[in-house]
Amino acid sequence: MVKEFDSVWDAIENDQVQAANLKLRARLMMEVADYVKQSGLTQAEAAKKLGITQPRLNDVLKGRIEKCTIDRLVNMLSAVGYKVNLEISHAA
Template sequence: MAIQFFDSPFHATHDSEVASKKALKMELSIFITDYIKTLGLKQSEAAARLGVTQSRVSELTTGKIEKFTIDAMMDMLDKLGFRTTFTLPSNDGGALPLIVISQANAC
């Protein structure tokens, strides 16, 4: 049996469309969680800044990505002072979209 390589762990267990969305949400959750830690915010402080409950921040930091939409995560990035840009691959490739997250202003 040959070794198989996948774009993400999700691609090993889900169809391509579902896997790509899950991989994107995981990347966004990791980025947001890491930035909250960089700012030194407690979950309650992060919740106030993001306009969500502390339990939502807890769900985000524990990787419960199925509870979030990509839109909700984009809103969180906006509230943290970031802007995102998507670069979609061509139709003939199976590559994942490239996401560029840039800081719009100092927080």
């Protein structure tokens, strides 16, 4: 029998709380990566606009999720004019 999951994070993380945190961080990291790609800036230039160092931006772009916190990712996006919204619903 094949078990299906809503996301890769649900598949690799048994703790639902941790899986939810990883999903949110991954989504924010993708937005940062999209910003950098679309901006045409170098990593150093983009990092400066995001309010972080180039090595920290490299961590985001390389998918090093363990080095990224939700608050830091939200701050990065806010620094370049993104508005981050949160939707909350009760899981049945």
